Amino acid sequence: MKRIDGTPPAAGSAVTVRGLVKHYGETKALDGVDLDVREGTVRGVLGPNGAGKTTLVRILSTLVTPDSGRAHVAGYDVVRQPRQLRRAIGLTGQYASVDEKLPGWENLYLIGRLLDLSRRDARARADELLERFSLTEAAKRPAATYSGGMRRRLDLAASMIGHPAVLYLDEPTTGLDPRTRNEVWDEVKRMVGDGVTVLLTTQYMEEAEQLASELTVVDRGKVIANGGIEELKARVGGRTLRVRPADPLQLRPLASHLDELGITGLANSTVDAERGAVLVPILSDEQLTAVVGAVAARGITVASVTTELPSLDEVFLSLTGHRAGAPQDPVPADAREEVAV
Incomplete structure (x- = not known):
């Protein structure tokens, strides 16, 4: 594997990616991806299933090692400084990652302790985030009893325990009803207002329009377009x-x-x-x-x-000449063996 070189991140960028490549067997999940996310903004990464979005997030989260290219997040090299980087990021995926058998408060307290917070600080942080995400009344209930929206808010709260500088939201509203989706969007806007930088992956143009200030469109592992919402729409026709x-x-x-x-x-x-x-x-x-x-x-x-108005599917049809219908991101059985350490 080619090691990521020492090229410094771009000035003013919380995330800098250059030439990122990742193979799963003969499948090239990422094919020379370049990406910049300015500090304090939301960068939306749009693409169909199989475009490489989740693979990109896995690499930037140090969960998977790239084959080649370079990437810096919050000033840290994703290959050479994984331990330092993990303390600077938060991650919320498509499915709630909390322990459903534990109460909401205990989930957050446990994560705080795993992040080396003192008992006092972990308790205080859990209380603070439960209040912020309107979960205080449900704090002592097992997460299994929460509604879909409550579980997703708890998941977001968990990702914020360590005061991350950069937050990855990987398809955060997949499978949610419109009301719950709007609740998640409101919470994300609040976090960005507090200065958190967000990398959002999604299949939904509406979600990108609600949250992102800048967009990157990916298909089959390649970046095919960059720009703001209106710029992309103008490119394929208003x-x-x-x-x-x-x-x-x-x-x-x-x-x-x-x-x-x-x-x-x-x-x-x-x-x-x-x-x-x-x-x-x-x-x-x-x-x-x-x-x-x-x-x-x-x-x-x-x-x-x-x-x-152009939909995401029509953006892809215009930019690539085919519909957004690739297979799911490949996840090899031995993926855990590729985790950066």
């Missing part, structure tokens, strides 16, 4: 015009015709053969009018024309 011809054989001729029009600022169209439509990113009503007029002038019978 809106998407979906034109569905009555005759599916007209899909590609229609797409070619639209690409040859030369309409100012109009991005290239994409054929969605599965749904029998041509997708055209548009930035203005003028472009919409021009496209519809061009379709009519071509004499193509249209079954429907609709406009919609």
Whole structure:
């Protein structure tokens, strides 16, 4: 394995990643990933299952060793300084990691003691976080009796025991109902307001829009786009015009015709053969009018024309030419043997 070199982190960045590569057998989970997260901000990492998001978090948490590349988090090298780094980070994954047999308070107290807090400090920190996350009344109840939202808040509280400088949220609202999801979002916003830097992985554009100030889009282990929410939407079109011809054989001729029009600022169209439509990113009503007029002038019978804001799936379709449907992140049986020590 290539050791991570001594290149210092970028100024003002809580997380700096350069050329990160990770293989699981013949599968390349990460393929030269570059990433920067500015201090005190939320960086959203968007991608489908199998894009490499969880593998990235595992590496940055020192749970898995990279094959090559370099990464610094909170000023620490993830390979050379894992013990120091673990004290500077918090991690909340897709599933609650607390012990369901223990009461909420004991979960937090135990984690505090594992982080070498004194008994007095661990008790005080547990009390403080239970109050902050509105769990004081349930402090003595086993976590197994908590609702999904309460368990997730307890998980977030657990990740904050050690006052982390950087918090990883790996698909934190997967499987939650809308109300519980909103509760989690509110707590994350509060933590960021306190100065915590957050790396958020998600499949949901709505979640990224709620929490992230900057986005990185990954697919099949590679970074395919970086930027703010509006910047990414503009890249694939502020809106998407979906034109569905009555005759599916007209899909590609229609797409070619639209690409040859030369309409100012109009991005290239994409054929969605599965749904029998041509997708055209548009930035203005003028472009919409021009496209519809061009379709009519071509004499193509249209079954429907609709406009919609780009979804995460359409961002991927536009940026990569395929839908976001890769397999799950590969997790080898011997993953525990690769933990950095």
